[in-house]
Amino acid sequence: xxxxxxxxxxxxxxxxxxxxxxxxxxxxxxxxxxxxxxxxxxxxxxxxxxxxxxxxxxxxxxxxxxxxxxxxxxxxxxxxxxxxxxxxxxxxxxxxxxxxxxxxxxxxxxxxxxxxxxxxxxxxxxxxxxxxxxxxxxxxxxxxxxxxxxxxxxxxxxxxxxxxxxxxxxxxxxxxxxxxxxxxxxxxxxxxxxxxxxxxxxxxxxxxxxxxxxxxxxxxxxxxxxxxxxxxxxxxxxxxxxxxxxxxxxxxxxxxxxxxxxxxxxxxxxxxxxxxxxxxxxxxxxxxxxxxxxxxxxxxxxxxxxxxxxxxxxxxxxxxxxxxxxxxxxxxxxxxxxxxxxxxxxxxxxxxxxxxxxxxxxxxxxxxxxxxxxxxxxxxxxxxxxxxxxxxxxxxxxxxxxxxxxxxxxxxxxxxxxxxxxxxxxxxxxxxxxxxxxxxxxxxxxxxxxxxxxxxxxxxxxxxxxxxxxxxxxxxxxxxxxxxxxxxxxxxxxxxxxxxxxxxxxxxxxxxxxxxxxxxxxxx
Numbered sequence: 331x332x333x334x335x336x337x338x339x340x341x342x343x344x345x346x347x348x349x350x351x352x353x354x355x356x357x358x359x360x361x362x363x364x365x366x367x368x369x370x371x372x373x374x375x376x377x378x379x380x381x382x383x384x385x386x387x388x389x390x391x392x393x394x395x396x397x398x399x400x401x402x403x404x405x406x407x408x409x410x411x412x413x414x415x416x417x418x419x420x421x422x423x424x425x426x427x428x429x430x431x432x433x434x435x436x437x438x439x440x441x442x443x444x445x446x447x448x449x450x451x452x453x454x455x456x457x458x459x460x461x462x463x464x465x466x467x468x469x470x471x472x473x474x475x476x477x478x479x480x481x482x483x484x485x486x487x488x489x490x491x492x493x494x495x496x497x498x499x500x501x502x503x504x505x506x507x508x509x510x511x512x513x514x515x516x517x518x519x520x521x522x523x524x525x526x527x528x529x530x531x532x533x534x535x536x537x538x539x540x541x542x543x544x545x546x547x548x549x550x551x552x553x554x555x556x557x558x559x560x561x562x563x564x565x566x567x568x569x570x571x572x573x574x575x576x577x578x579x580x581x582x583x584x585x586x587x588x589x590x591x592x593x594x595x596x597x598x599x600x601x602x603x604x605x606x607x608x609x610x611x612x613x614x615x616x617x618x619x620x621x622x623x624x625x626x627x628x629x630x631x632x633x634x635x636x637x638x639x640x641x642x643x644x645x646x647x648x649x650x651x652x653x654x655x656x657x658x659x660x661x662x663x664x665x666x667x668x669x670x671x672x673x674x675x676x677x678x679x680x681x682x683x684x685x686x687x688x689x690x691x692x693x694x695x696x697x698x699x700x701x702x703x704x705x706x707x708x709x710x711x712x713x714x715x716x717x718x719x720x721x722x723x724x725x726x727x728x729x730x731x732x733x734x735x736x737x738x739x740x741x742x743x744x745x746x747x748x749x750x751x752x753x754x755x756x757x758x759x760x761x762x763x764x765x766x767x768x769x770x771x772x773x774x775x776x777x778x779x780x781x782x783x784x785x786x787x788x789x790x791x792x793x794x795x796x797x798x799x800x801x802x803x804x805x806x807x808x809x810x811x812x813x814x815x816x817x818x819x820x821x822x823x824x825x826x827x828x829x830x831x832x833x834x835x836x837x838x839x840x841x842x843x844x845x846x847x848x849x850x851x852x853x854x
Contacts, residue, residue: 334649335477338657342514343491346664349510350494350503365431365501370587374509376600379584381508383575383605384515385666385728388612389659390468393642394635396616397628400541400551402558403616406729407609409571414602418595421576424747424834426585426594432673433582433739434681437746439833440825441754444686449758451681453738453765454579458674459712461580461731462667466716469663471636472656485716489709492667497702501587504668511658511665516608518658522639523611525646526618537617544621551620563796567729570800574732577739580673618642671705678704729798730772737764737803741811747834752815753822759814764807771799 370378395403428436434450466485473484530536542549550556558564575581585594619628619638622645631637640659644652679701684692692700738761745752745760772778774794783789796802815822 334653335656338653339477339660342657342661345510346491346507346661347494349506352503352506365583365586368587368589370505370593370597372588372593372596373600374505375584375588375593375597376604377509377512378505378587379581379597379601380604380608381510381512381515381662381665382581382584382669383601384512384608385465385662388609388728389515389519389662390472390636390639391464391634391728392609392612393616393619394628394632394638396613397619397623397638398625398635399556400545400547400620401554402556402564404613405554405558405564405567406571407613409568411602411606411609413572413575414598414605416573416576417581418598418602420747421582421743422585422594422598423591425582425743426588426591427834427836428830431583431586431680432677433579433743434677434685437742437757438685440746440827440830441757441823442825443754443823446754446757447681447685449761450739450742451677453761454677454681455674455708456765456769457577457579457731457734457739458670458677459708459715460734461578461728462670462674462708462712463716464728464731465663465667465670466712468636468659469667470716471632472640472659472663482717485713488663488667489713492664492671493705493709497705501672504665504672505587507661508665508669511661512604514658515662516604518643518655519608519611519615521651522615522618522643522646522655526614526622526642529618529622529646534614537614540621541617544617545625558797560795562801563798566796566801567733567798568800569804570729570733570736570798573736573740573800573804574729574734577735577743578732579677579735579739580670583673583676615639615642618646622646671708674708675701675704678708730768730777733772733798733800733803734765734768736800737768737807738762739764740804741807745811745815747830749815750827751819751824752811753818753824755818755822756811756813756815760807760811763810764803767806768799768803771796771803775799 392403392406395406397403425433425436428439432451433454434447437450438447466488469488470481470485473479473487474481477484479487526537527534530540538552541551545551547556554564558567585597588594588597616638619642623638623641627641628635628638631641640652640656643655679697683700684690684697688696741760741764742757746757771794774792775797776792776795777797779788779790779792781789781791
């Protein structure tokens with residue numbers, strides 16, 4: 331057991347716990363618990379969003395995927411970058427103007443139906459658990475390699491530590507830990523990036539030339555088809571990545587932690603630059619791992635390649651850099667899992683318990699207590715599922731969560747904002763169709779079934795040929811919205827579309843000034 335690794339882990343853990351203690355002093359009510367009081371600046375929220383998105387799946391999974399499958403691993407990179415254009419143009423400002431604590435708040439502004447809020451909360455919980463599983467798998471793999479701790483024990487330990495952030499510090503602690511983690515992760519990645527470039531005399535083109543013969547795949551390493559032999563599979567994966575970010579609950583609620591829509595847009599710009607540079611560096615790190623660590627050593631540590639980054643750090647910088655990168659990966663997992671649990675717990679406490687069970691009359695203290703209880707339940711469920719999927723690449727697990735978000739949340743968000751005849755039955759139908767179709771298709775896909783024993787969760791032939799179902803499930807989500815609306819025109823509630831259009835653009839000031847008697851032509 332590496333002493334330096336233990337010391338680094340301990341230092342980051344103590345720093346995180348101190349941040350939680352500090353944040354707990356500032357968490358006095360539901361607003362501060364759910365959204366950090368809406369007081370984050372653009373650069374702070376941009377860092378926190380980066381911390382959310384630069385997860386263990388990004389750092390460990392992407393580098394591992396690129397190191398083992400080359401060009402096909404890059405599919406997991408560029409889709410996420412493009413997704414931020416959609417977030418900035420379509421989602422960030424309307425969500426900040428319409429939402430209060432959750433995604434369901436935004437949709438409820440138009441429909442004001444408990445059924446819609448309940449289904450949206452259920453959807454949020456499902457996506458949160460999907461995404462959280464990827465982080466817990468990364469945690470188990472990391473701890474087993476570095477500390478010789480059994481996979482099951484390490485997954486449970488991370489879950490317990492993360493709960494401290496959420497239960498005691500709420501969104502304030504979660505945001506602060508995410509900001510710290512983003513800085514550490516970007517710094518660590520940049521150091522390794524420079525070391526890898528140094529091995530090639532800082533000539534990027536030389537790296538690509540070298541990779542033609544550096545692996546057993548030879549020139550095929552730099553061409554598509556190693557993993558995604560079917561072109562539809564690559565398109566399907568890309569669709570889920572590009573559209574899924576705009577539907578991820580734990581990222582969307584970050585736009586509610588800032589004071590206004592302008593700050594929300596700024597935070598997207600900050601995060602896009604940080605994440606973009608980070609993802610570009612992971613490609614070079616993946617190449618470096620393939621060249622200097624080698625496929626055999628990477629697979630020996632973890633068959634899915636999830637330990638390629640720490641092994642590369644060990645090769646380039648010895649125990650010190652290895653310890654730092656491992657500890658940063660640990661901090662990454664804690665921060666991202668905390669953010670995911672926060673979104674799920676908020677959805678359960680605010681949308682289900684307060685708005686549905688208590689009819690909007692629960693006290694702030696009751697809501698916070700329920701959110702803390704929900705955090706425990708979500709964590710336990712994710713831990714149990716994570717015990718069975720440890721053989722899967724964590725980047726791919728996260729991409730599945732993005733596909734669920736793209737298939738269920740994204741169509742409803744778009745139609746709520748831009749389709750006048752859209753009604754509440756269409757919203758419910760679309761969300762459930764997108765969610766259930768994605769889960770069913772994944773359960774029937776090669777991600778779960780493989781003829782080779784140990785290649786996937788179950789041994790056998792897959793009934794659905796694509797590893798990522800987005801090309802089918804995303805259109806089904808939109809179709810569910812359309813069909814549900816058309817077939818229920820006489821019974822569905824369309825809501826006040828005109829008001830939601832104006833309010834989504836200029837926020838609460840519209841209603842306030844309108845109440846005060848300001849002429850309507852001010853808003854045109």
